[in-house]
Amino acid sequence: MYSSKISGLGMYVPENVVTNDDLSKVMDTNDEWIQERTGIKERRHIKKGDGNSTAVMGVKAAKVALERSGIHKDNIDLIVFATLSPDYYFPGCGVQVQELLEMPNVPAIDVRNQCSGFVYALSIADQYIKTGMYTNVLVVGSENHSGGLDMTTRGRSVSVIFGDGAGAAIVSRSNDDSAILSTHMHSEGKHAKELALIGPSTGHWVPEIIAESDTATDDHITYYPYMNGQFVFKNAVTRFAEVIMEGLKANSMTPDDIDMLIPHQANLRIAQFIQKKFKLSNDRVFNNIQKYGNTTAASIPIALTEAWEQGKIQKGDKVVLAAFGSGFTWASAVINW
Numbered sequence: 001m002y003s004s005k006i007s008g009l010g011m012y013v014p015e016n017v018v019t020n021d022d023l024s025k026v027m028d029t030n031d032e033w034i035q036e037r038t039g040i041k042e043r044r045h046i047k048k049g050d051g052n053s054t055a056v057m058g059v060k061a062a063k064v065a066l067e068r069s070g071i072h073k074d075n076i077d078l079i080v081f082a083t084l085s086p087d088y089y090f091p092g093c094g095v096q097v098q099e100l101l102e103m104p105n106v107p108a109i110d111v112r113n114q115c116s117g118f119v120y121a122l123s124i125a126d127q128y129i130k131t132g133m134y135t136n137v138l139v140v141g142s143e144n145h146s147g148g149l150d151m152t153t154r155g156r157s158v159s160v161i162f163g164d165g166a167g168a169a170i171v172s173r174s175n176d177d178s179a180i181l182s183t184h185m186h187s188e189g190k191h192a193k194e195l196a197l198i199g200p201s202t203g204h205w206v207p208e209i210i211a212e213s214d215t216a217t218d219d220h221i222t223y224y225p226y227m228n229g230q231f232v233f234k235n236a237v238t239r240f241a242e243v244i245m246e247g248l249k250a251n252s253m254t255p256d257d258i259d260m261l262i263p264h265q266a267n268l269r270i271a272q273f274i275q276k277k278f279k280l281s282n283d284r285v286f287n288n289i290q291k292y293g294n295t296t297a298a299s300i301p302i303a304l305t306e307a308w309e310q311g312k313i314q315k316g317d318k319v320v321l322a323a324f325g326s327g328f329t330w331a332s333a334v335i336n337w
């Protein structure tokens with residue numbers, strides 16, 4: 001059995017910065033409410049005509065990760081792409097990355113596990129490398145949230161949270177102690193509708209939405225994301241803690257062994273709750289939601305990349321990734337860097 005390690009990291013965010021004050025010009029919200037409840041100061045939004053899309057941003061992040069890994073794109077055996085905001089209903093963004101990066105006939109898997117998407121994708125890459133089937137896997141998490149948010153007061157409890165961006169990792173066969181030690185994944189579909197975008201879908205197709213939109217009340221806008229915020233929050237703090245402990249126990253570790261926790265950037269209050277629960281000092285948890293908002297499948301690779309760029313992750317460190325989101329799904333990865 002082989003082991004896998006992260007051999008390169010990259011990220012990309014659109015240039016267009018949207019502050020809380022900018023949002024307060026288009027909906028009834030304010031900087032104080034957003035910062036107090038979520039910790040977010042600003043986020044990035046794709047600007048119409050800037051050439052970005054979920055796949056394009058993923059490619060930009062992937063190019064940086066490839067460059068840093070020193071691995072040529074011709075040596076990538078598999079692409080795994082995680083997003084909830086693909087460019088097309090089908091096919092998924094993985095094949096667009098294959099085409100845009102000019103990687104002839106390389107297989108591409110699309111992962112649809114929202115905020116847990118990157119950790120799920122990492123787990124897939126890890127398994128293919130462990131079995132010896134593949135040597136290098138490109139894992140991408142990318143989101144174009146701004147393309148599908150309700151930017152009016154009706155959508156404010158969701159729209160102020162999310163931002164656009166992409167992160168990528170090259171996962172490679174390891175020849176030393178550096179390794180993804182474990183990944184753990186879970187789901188609980190009974191809560192699917194607590195955080196969801198229902199249509200357009202085969203169960204709720206376009207003509208139905210058009211017919212409905214003539215008579216829709218505020219509660220019936222199915223083509224914008226819906227989130228039962230407080231219910232999601234309560235589940236998140238429980239599941240984050242559980243899945244982190246599950247990963248630590250599987251490796252005979254305790255919270256004291258964590259050198260760096262990279263939580264999915266859902267809400268600064270959730271990350272702070274987990275930090276307190278595990279008694280982690282500020283230098284052992286990385287947050288950048290303040291700058292980017294919640295970028296869903298991109299949030300962990302963006303945070304991981306920035307933590308690494310800032311020298312906060314060193315060889316031999318025990319790094320824990322943890323995510324929770326729509327599905328519900330939740331997951332963790334324990335890495336010996």
Ligand code: ACO
Binds near residue numbers: 160
């Ligand atoms: N600006 C001003 N006021 C607002 C806004 C806003 N943007 N949004 C909501 N409000 C108002 C509400 O209308 C409500 O007013 P009322 O008391 O008069 O009815 C009040 O503020 C409180 O609203 P709540 O929804 O109860 O606020 P809460 O403290 O729960 O914060 C939040 C909302 C930030 C969404 C929080 O619940 C949360 O972070 N939940 C978890 C999010 C999460 O982790 N998601 C998972 C990942 S996402 C994914 O997987 C795609």
